[in-house]
Amino acid sequence: xxxxxxxxxxxxxxxxxxxxxxxxxxxxxxxxxxxxxxxxxxxxxxxxxxxxxxxxxxxxxxxxxxxxxxxxxxxxxxxxxxxxxxxxxxxxxxxxxxxxxxxxxxxxxxxxxxxxxxxxxxxxxxxxxxxxxxxxxxxxxxxxxxxxxxxxxxxxxxxxxxxxxxxxxxxxxxxxxxxxxxxxxxxxxxxxxxxx
Numbered sequence: 001x002x003x004x005x006x007x008x009x010x011x012x013x014x015x016x017x018x019x020x021x022x023x024x025x026x027x028x029x030x031x032x033x034x035x036x037x038x039x040x041x042x043x044x045x046x047x048x049x050x051x052x053x054x055x056x057x058x059x060x061x062x063x064x065x066x067x068x069x070x071x072x073x074x075x076x077x078x079x080x081x082x083x084x085x086x087x088x089x090x091x092x093x094x095x096x097x098x099x100x101x102x103x104x105x106x107x108x109x110x111x112x113x114x115x116x117x118x119x120x121x122x123x124x125x126x127x128x129x130x131x132x133x134x135x136x137x138x139x140x141x142x143x144x145x146x147x148x149x150x151x152x153x154x155x156x157x158x159x160x161x162x163x164x165x166x167x168x169x170x171x172x173x174x175x176x177x178x179x180x181x182x183x184x185x186x187x188x189x190x191x192x193x194x195x196x
């Protein structure tokens with residue numbers, strides 16, 4: 001969460017700078033240029049650090065790159081084509097890159113956003129029925145880390161599979177409660193105010 005808060009502050013700063021540096025339609029173009037340039041520089045810096053095995057900014061640069069990759073994908077949304085052949089190609093590259101930690105880190109960095117968008121928007125059928133029960137994604141995002149920390153503190157030495165099983169069930173339970181008793185009603189209130 002502290003990293004995410006910093007990202008939003010940086011994003012807001014970019015918007016303020018764009019408004020100060022340009023006027024009219026150029027404000028948005030300036031903002032988009034700043035976002036795209038920052039993604040390119042952060043990605044290049046992160047990849048350089050991975051290839052040369054140096055700590056190029058640590059977690060901040062890596063998370064900065066992923067956060068602003070999402071912003072860049074939104075900016076370029078009309079130009080991104082989600083196709084199965086491209087997804088399969090990227091997945092194969094990721095699988096092959098597992099032979100080397102550095103190569104995997106670079107390929108993962110460059111392809112993760114596309115893989116995530118494909119999995120989020122393309123699959124249909126039974127996998128979509130999960131969404132009909134409620135939108136638990138934000139609750140899972142918020143509660144996963146504290147639940148994992150609580151499990152680790154309560155069961156010292158717990159293995160990966162045990163951690164995954166216990167924390168997944170507990171996190172989904174909390175996310176379900178959060179959606180049905182808090183988030184859903186908050187969103188209804190926002191819609192009511194928007195129409196009021």
